[in-house]
Amino acid sequence: MFTVEQAVENWKNELRQKQTVMESDIEELESHLRDEMEQLAPLGLSEEEAFLIAVRRIGDTTQMASEFAKVNTAAIWKNRFFWMVAGVLMLRILSSCANFLSSVGVLLGNQFVGISWLTAGILSVAVQTIILLILLTIFYVIAVKTALFHQGRKRSAVITMVVVFVLSSLLGASSSFFCKLLLARYCGVEQMGQFALGSSYSSVATAILWPILWIAILLWLLPRKTQTI
Amino acid sequence: MDISKDLVAASATPLILSILSEGESYGYAIIKRVADLSGGKMKWTDGMLYPILHRLEKQGLIKSETRTSETGRKRKYYYLKQSGAKAVESYQNQWHNTYATLLKIWKDKPCLQ
Numbered sequence: 001m002f003t004v005e006q007a008v009e010n011w012k013n014e015l016r017q018k019q020t021v022m023e024s025d026i027e028e029l030e031s032h033l034r035d036e037m038e039q040l041a042p043l044g045l046s047e048e049e050a051f052l053i054a055v056r057r058i059g060d061t062t063q064m065a066s067e068f069a070k071v072n073t074a075a076i077w078k079n080r081f082f083w084m085v086a087g088v089l090m091l092r093i094l095s096s097c098a099n100f101l102s103s104v105g106v107l108l109g110n111q112f113v114g115i116s117w118l119t120a121g122i123l124s125v126a127v128q129t130i131i132l133l134i135l136l137t138i139f140y141v142i143a144v145k146t147a148l149f150h151q152g153r154k155r156s157a158v159i160t161m162v163v164v165f166v167l168s169s170l171l172g173a174s175s176s177f178f179c180k181l182l183l184a185r186y187c188g189v190e191q192m193g194q195f196a197l198g199s200s201y202s203s204v205a206t207a208i209l210w211p212i213l214w215i216a217i218l219l220w221l222l223p224r225k226t227q228t229i
Numbered sequence: 230m231d232i233s234k235d236l237v238a239a240s241a242t243p244l245i246l247s248i249l250s251e252g253e254s255y256g257y258a259i260i261k262r263v264a265d266l267s268g269g270k271m272k273w274t275d276g277m278l279y280p281i282l283h284r285l286e287k288q289g290l291i292k293s294e295t296r297t298s299e300t301g302r303k304r305k306y307y308y309l310k311q312s313g314a315k316a317v318e319s320y321q322n323q324w325h326n327t328y329a330t331l332l333k334i335w336k337d338k339p340c341l342q
Contacts, residue, residue, distance in 0.1 A: 029279065031256075031303060032256050032260075032279075035257040057274075058274070058275045059274035059277060064274075070280065072283075
């Protein structure tokens with residue numbers, strides 16, 4: 001069933017995806033689209049027909065996006081920088097959460113399952129890495145499913161992100177601090193040393209793993225070659 | 230016959246500035262005015278007008294103001310600045326000279342309309 005509002009929204013989303021067309025541009029184009037549709041309405045066209053003609057007259061979105069790109073250079077970079085910062089922030093948030101979960105998990109494992117401190121040290125980094133990977137995947141799926149990236153920059157989104165960042169950093173840092181404090185207090189320096197040795201073993205492994213992962217993600221994000229016939 | 234793409238592109242800026250020299254206007258009205266003036270011979274892709282308007286605004290030839298129109302929708306109105314009016318004059322001279330040059334060759338030939 002065709003509804004004008006939904007069709008207009010879809011068309012706006014298509015423009016938003018181009019990323020060179022700013023929200024203010026889209027607003028202006030939408031006003032134009034509605035003006036055109038109002039003009040076409042008295043000619044006896046259905047709403048859907050009027051919409052299709054108006055969209056056609058405004059023109060191909062890809063072509064328009066490349067024209068807007070020439071004018072919006074500063075805004076485009078501002079936008080890119082925003083997403084870079086947002087990405088770094090998001091990674092920090094997720095790693096803090098992973099840090100918290102692994103610290104608690106390893107401590108519980110040592111207390112109740114009886115794994116040695118050396119194993120706990122190795123596991124702490126490994127568990128943290130696995131949890132982080134899972135969190136990244138969950139975040140990615142949510143972002144794709146909810147079309148989070150269509151929303152553009154919103155003040156409320158930025159503020160929420162900063163608040164979550166501060167809270168999760170505190171959570172992550174304090175949990176690993178208390179984990180180490182407990183170690184030093186109740187288990188003696190030797191166990192603490194074993195824990196540190198164990199975690200440095202795994203740190204080497206993850207130090208190799210992360211660059212490989214990031215390179216793989218970058219390659220995956222690279223624009224694919226379009227086939228020419 | 231429709232006017233060629235190259236000519237449409239070349240005349241876009243002087244045309245927009247000249248229309249704005251009649252008074253403030255907005256995108257959709259500018260497109261309508263162009264269609265009226267050219268008798269439909271000048272075909273613009275509507276969306277392409279906006280990047281040009283924004284570029285002219287960046288160059289300081291025009292200014293814009295967003296207001297709520299009589300229909301209750303937000304609309305961005307453009308108007309000419311002093312420097313824009315000067316640009317119109319310069320464009321007028323250039324186009325007159327171009328046309329005059331062509332006319333000198335064409336004056337003996339019948340117009341193939």
